Amino acid sequence: MPKALAKTRIRVLLGSAFAIGPGKADLLQAIEQTGSISAAARSMDMSYRRAWLLIDTMNQCFRQPVVDTATGGKGGGGAQITPFGRLVLRRYRLIEAQAAAAIAHDIKLFTRELLRSR
Amino acid sequence: MPKALAKTRIRVLLGSAFAIGPGKADLLQAIEQTGSISAAARSMDMSYRRAWLLIDTMNQCFRQPVVDTATGGKGGGGAQITPFGRLVLRRYRLIEAQAAAAIAHDIKLFTRELLRSR
DNA sequence: AGGCGTTATATTCTGTTAAATATAACGACC
DNA sequence: GGTCGTTATATTTAACAGAATATAACGCCT
Secondary structure, three states: OOOOEEEEEEEEEEOOEEEEOHHHHHHHHHHHHHOOHHHHHHHOOOOHHHHHHHHHHHHHHEOOOOEEEEEOOHHHEEEEEOHHHHHHHHHHHHHHHHHHHHHHHHHHHHHHHOEOOO | OOOOEEEEEEEEEEOOEEEEOHHHHHHHHHHHHHOOHHHHHHHOOOOHHHHHHHHHHHHHHEOOOOEEEEEOOHHHEEEEEOHHHHHHHHHHHHHHHHHHHHHHHHHHHHHHHOEOOO
């Protein structure tokens, strides 16, 4: 059984859609590393369809696309994170880190003093 | 259509179970105000079963029960938040507020500059 | 004793979400 | 022109979550 663990999730919403959150950020990074949606999905043990849907949502929520795709061609096509996407990712990660740092101490106390030990 | 909105959710996990999060915290407050699980559930437009399940999870995750219940008796019974539950709630709200304050500025920039307007 | 509103719990139904499967289109490369 | 792996999308199937329903137990109160 894993140790008691505190996680902060920051999700940015646009209307009712989740523009970005932990999962989408990870997916962006996987695309950056693999160069395709399908390879990124495989590496995250996620269905291609699900990955494609997440990217589609992001591309619709942000002012500019975060991922560029190419169908056909060398290797059958591929996908790349855009410079704008890199910016989105960087700033999201920054916000995540700020929140985590701000509560780190109190979270530690909370889990130590209040949660049942496992 | 609602305006672009950023929400930070802090959920504290124990093992794989969510010990506490925004919904459970609200439920605790509703019980504090109403004095019963069923009235709290009604006030939140939630099924009694669901509310009971959430409370049960909390009571199992924390070192002490956060809610005391009584079956039968005056009014059929009822439920009260324990002093320990009040402590849990207060400290959870504090953590929530700290995280929100830490990222408020950057979240504002993020939504203004990066998100598509609605 | 019987009624009442609640807690506590099991079971069934239902709707939504995710997975699985299938298929078309694409364009470089051989 | 055929092959390849990918994007893009539809359709079907399965899994899960939540709602709905049902019921027992409880203890005060009239």
